[in-house]
Amino acid sequence: xxxxVVIIPAYNxxxxxxGVIQTLHxxxxxxxxxxxxxxxxxxTAAIVHACPGVKLLKLPFNLGIGGAMxxxxxxxxxxxxxxxxxxxxxxxxxxxSVRQLVSRIEDGTADLIIGSRYVADSNYTPSFTRRVxxxxxxxxxxxxxxxxxxxxxxxxxxxxxxxxxxVAQTYPEDYPEPEVLVILYKHGLKAAEIPVNMHPRQGGxxxxxxxxxxxYMIKVALAIFIDLFRRYTPPKGV
Amino acid sequence: xNVTDVGQHGFYILHRLGLLVLSLALVISVLELVRRGHLKExxxxxxxxxxxxxxxxxCFPSIIVRLSVILGFQYLTVVSFFAFLFLxxxxxxxxxxxxxxxxxxxxxAQEIALINERLERLEKPHE
Numbered sequence: 001x002x003x004x005v006v007i008i009p010a011y012n013x014x015x016x017x018x019g020v021i022q023t024l025h026x027x028x029x030x031x032x033x034x035x036x037x038x039x040x041x042x043x044t045a046a047i048v049h050a051c052p053g054v055k056l057l058k059l060p061f062n063l064g065i066g067g068a069m070x071x072x073x074x075x076x077x078x079x080x081x082x083x084x085x086x087x088x089x090x091x092x093x094x095x096x097s098v099r100q101l102v103s104r105i106e107d108g109t110a111d112l113i114i115g116s117r118y119v120a121d122s123n124y125t126p127s128f129t130r131r132v133x134x135x136x137x138x139x140x141x142x143x144x145x146x147x148x149x150x151x152x153x154x155x156x157x158x159x160x161x162x163x164x165x166x167v168a169q170t171y172p173e174d175y176p177e178p179e180v181l182v183i184l185y186k187h188g189l190k191a192a193e194i195p196v197n198m199h200p201r202q203g204g205x206x207x208x209x210x211x212x213x214x215x216y217m218i219k220v221a222l223a224i225f226i227d228l229f230r231r232y233t234p235p236k237g238v
Numbered sequence: 239x240n241v242t243d244v245g246q247h248g249f250y251i252l253h254r255l256g257l258l259v260l261s262l263a264l265v266i267s268v269l270e271l272v273r274r275g276h277l278k279e280x281x282x283x284x285x286x287x288x289x290x291x292x293x294x295x296x297c298f299p300s301i302i303v304r305l306s307v308i309l310g311f312q313y314l315t316v317v318s319f320f321a322f323l324f325l326x327x328x329x330x331x332x333x334x335x336x337x338x339x340x341x342x343x344x345x346x347a348q349e350i351a352l353i354n355e356r357l358e359r360l361e362k363p364h365e
Contacts, residue, residue: 036351057351063344071348078352173344 002082004031004102007072009065011038013089014047020087021051023095031098034075035089038068044089063173070171077168085158093156097196101158110192111163112184114149115156117198133217140221141178144228145185149193152178156196163189170232175220182227254296261292284328 024033034055037045039062048056057071076084083105087093104113134153141152155177166187172179268285271277295302
């Protein structure tokens with residue numbers, strides 16, 4: 001039985017965070033839950049603090065999603081967890097599928113398992129521009145890492161110790177999801193995906209503004225390209 | 239303005255005056271910033287060197303003319319171009335410094351979050 005931690009990055013998610021924690025406690029009571037409060041200015045931290053059995057990592061100021069997630073990975077690494085699951089605080093990620101992600105890590109399918117919205121029996125329908133942008137980006141990443149992943153932007157994922165060691169050391173700052181795939185690939189780790197059904201957002205606002213979508217795509221595509229040529233210092237313990 | 243023209247007629251007096259005043263203002267500003275602790279000595283040195291060069295050229299304009307001749311520049315605009323390149327290089331260096339600092343502050347923030355969590359666990363060992 002592996003030691004699993006669910007990491008929830010939260011920035012002003014007071015509307016939904018308690019619900020997500022509650023669902024996690026009900027569906028996977030044996031998993032540790034860590035919320036990384038990314039310098040929220042609402043009462044996210046206070047709500048999490050009041051939840052029994054949940055660890056709160058409170059950042060002194062806003063680092064952005066990348067810095068927040070990495071805090072969680074550092075926690076997972078230092079506290080000896082076998083598997084880390086990344087889950088959004090807005091309730092879109094299907095908590096009932098967490099165990100599926102973990103079991104695919106446990107049976108050694110890959111070092112990173114992504115809960116994908118595009119694989120056949122999933123019911124995710126994003127707006128047209130987002131669909132085009134995401135699919136272009138996914139194609140690009142897929143091309144670079146040699147296939148196997150269609151939904152590169154999904155933030156619902158699980159990783160093993162080897163992958164945790166890498167991301168605790170090197171993690172992209174903003175919009176990190178597609179880039180992480182390339183970084184792990186460069187470290188010789190394997191990624192795979194399973195289909196999941198996303199829930200509609202329960203509250204809060206998306207971190208990707210429509211205006212920023214194109215900028216986002218170009219920036220990430222470029223960052224990913226540079227990652228291919230970057231030299232990495234091997235993380236400890238790998 | 240051709241380099242040799244400048245050699246014959248010297249700098250326009252207004253240019254010299256402007257350069258002297260600006261350089262002097264830069265020296266005073268840099269020293270004051272260091273005194274107040276707003277500027278690190280290691281960066282102050284660079285700015286003092288730049289303003290020192292400005293003062294020198296303001297006092298003895300022939301320096302820049304000779305320099306141009308030695309380096310083979312026909313026009314003073316070429317000198318300005320190289321000065322511009324130098325400044326761009328400085329800006330690049332500074333953005334590298336900023337990147338490193340932001341990387342460090344990110345790691346510090348993460349460590350603080352992790353340490354606080356550990357501290358809380360140690361203070362309430364029964365949970």
